[in-house]
Amino acid sequence: MLVNLTVNGARRSVDADPATPLLWILRDDLGLTGTKYGCGIGACGACTVHVDGVATRSCGLPVSAAAGKRIVTIEGLDPAGAHPVQRAWIAEDVAQCGYCQVGQIMTAAALLRVNRKPTDAQIDGAMSGNICRCGTYQRIRKAVHLASELL
């Protein structure tokens, strides 16, 4: 079945089972492999994208439900890869293996859109859905505070 999507500002059409999670459409049909698979049940946050500005676990969103919505992936967060969150992530040397960081960045960017100066508790609340097995949480927190200053 043909599904029409708007991804990173561009109209994209895919022929897919409408129940396919958006995650796999992004990765396998649209060539956007920045968004990662980590668990498939929305428990780890690696698949986080923005749907109409809201941080969303794309592994749990059927592509049919994404039709007609504005989807932004890491590739579209900033044309130069220089979103304040991305710049803060570099400045604070956050990433270790890096696999979870796209999801972390997308969640942080969505948080800062609605809360420009989050407290530590608010950062916890927004970002505890994103797992990092390398344990970069301390630097993520610092980077969110720094990004808030760079906004």
Add this chain to the structure above:
Amino acid sequence: MSDALVTRRSFLRWTGLGGVALVIGVDQRDRLIVPMPATTAAPFEPSQWIRIDESGEITIAAANMEMGQGVRTSIPLIIADELGADFSRVRVVHVSPGPRYDDMRTSGSSAVADAWTRLRPVGAAAREMLIAAAATGWGVDPSTCSAFNGIVSHPASGRTASFGSLVEAAARQAVPASPRLRTRDEPSLYGRRVLRVDGPDIVRGSAQFGLDVRVPGMRFAAVARAPQYGATLVRFTAATSRAVPGVRAVITIPSGVAVVADRTWAAFRGRDALQVEWRERPGALLDSAHYLSALEAALPRGKQGRRDGNPAAAFAGAARTLQATYVAPFQPHAAMEPLNCIAHVRDGRCEIWVGTQAPNEAQAEVATLLGIAPDRVTLHPQLIGGSFGRRLTNDFILEAVEVARRVEGPVQVVWSRADDFHHDKYQPGQVNRMTAGLDANGLPVAWRHETADYHLTTFEAYDPNYAVDGNPWGAYDTPYEFGGLDVKLALLEAPVPTGAWRSVSYPAAVFARESFLDEVARASRRDPVDLRLALIPSPGILIRNGVPRANGDRLREVVRLAAERAGWNQPFQRLRDGRRWGRGFACNSYHGGTMVAQVAEVSVGAANDIRVHRVVSAVDCGQVINHAGLEGQFESGVIWALTSCMRSRMDFTGGRAVQANFNDYRVIRMNEAPVIETHAVASTLRPFGVGEQPVPAVWPAVASAIFDATGRRIRKLPFISG
């Protein structure tokens, strides 16, 4: 030097840049060479570690596998430091295993130590050739020149030349057989915070992990594997699977049934639609509680390990004896990137794209499997989304090859999260029984450490005549001096697949040793830190076969440093905001190399909810290569240790794994992460490694902090629901 001239012309042809490059490598006997490239038109990679272009850009080969420990930054940094390069001009490239890169295995936290020995001379040779080129041009003695930040200088005259400007002349120099290594008083890239080289790609989403690789014409596969270890395939129905749109093939392979499809989701759905019948393995099907009690029952059968002094006499003469048993359960690896591998078998060759800690072994094993020569197997290493020892076993690569050899075109076998949990090579459970004899003053004078452990199935077949020498880790290298020390090991055959896990058998034994020493300190009303200092010998140096095995003075220093930075001797309020607070101390010598001491601060609420607030670490790992990397490894190791002791473990029932995802194996998240502080001793000793070293002392530091807060000693992990 005609060889070098021929090389230079050949490289002009090979690089196709029309420019000049200085290329330095080592051959298999570690002799420095400027190698000849192949003259064939096929893509070819000569043995090289460093390439410097006329522009001054430096390309460094990363032969160690990046899984978050930072080797794509730290190893090039070591080479660049010796070379005298400007690190901002360095570009790091993947290389493939083969005769020219024959030692890419990345494990045991050894990459930095190995590079210190093997790769510094490569950087030094290139530096001396650049200096020789400049000195010849200036008509000065090379020993009066120096290289740093990509520039060769002659301070006496103020003359300088960039590396790029010297490349052509440098390529004509003789390669020094024994180049001089930099001394620690020369300008250096060490001691700074160097940013991760892959950082920009990671934040843009363009960093490519194994799962992200896309090869033209590739398909995706999911494998239905036996849910119970050792079960065999009886039959399956493929019709329902083939009916799923996008499914192309359903095939039997040695590890199960593979569903091959046009897309990952179709492969998963196709596998879900399979009807498979398995025959359970005959014999008793047990559960993890039994696996752990079997260990405890085996303690009396332990074989003799290290024995110091006269343990029997020391125990006999003790005024009082204490004993306690500590239990650590099985654990999974559960890295963020589930296992995956792309394989393409055609025309008697095999091409593989995969993240693995053992690329050379993978190449050899695939070659053996297919009955072809290793040079017909091309393996493209990828960034790894976490490994922690899992990807040291190449079962998932061989499985992908088994699929690929039965279909046309490249195929990526993708493991779901449940696959990854259920077909792990687990950290085995371990039981330790500690016994101490105390003298009339409460000082421990007799010490017995008995370990019961399971063998690692991925390394070797179980041998009932196992050797004890050098085992168990954390007991054989007990860093304390007693009138009598007695170590015993009972090694049992593992009931489930087991493999290397971050710090391997250290954490369970160190949990027991350090927790028990804390119990002894409490029983004799001594401060736990003071007791360590009373028991760690000075200088306490032990070197066996040229390898350091113990260093009391270095351990004592980190004990003091951790205590000082944690404010151990400052007042500590134990009742705050309705919660009981406590702090605990532990330390460890990691095979006599890296020394670590840690202090944990915790609070426990009325509902017995435990929160870890702060972990302070002091470390002596020899020369620190990159402070940002060192701190990262401690931040990482502390969180890793907390996940495996706070609340989570791997259970088995009926011979099958229970936990399947992050909803039932709960890991530490941002809201539970403590403040992590790391303090390094300034050392110019050769570096020892920090990948695994931060882990072992965390469990006992936290357990002792919980005791300090509540008076409750936890001896069985995890702390909550252990």
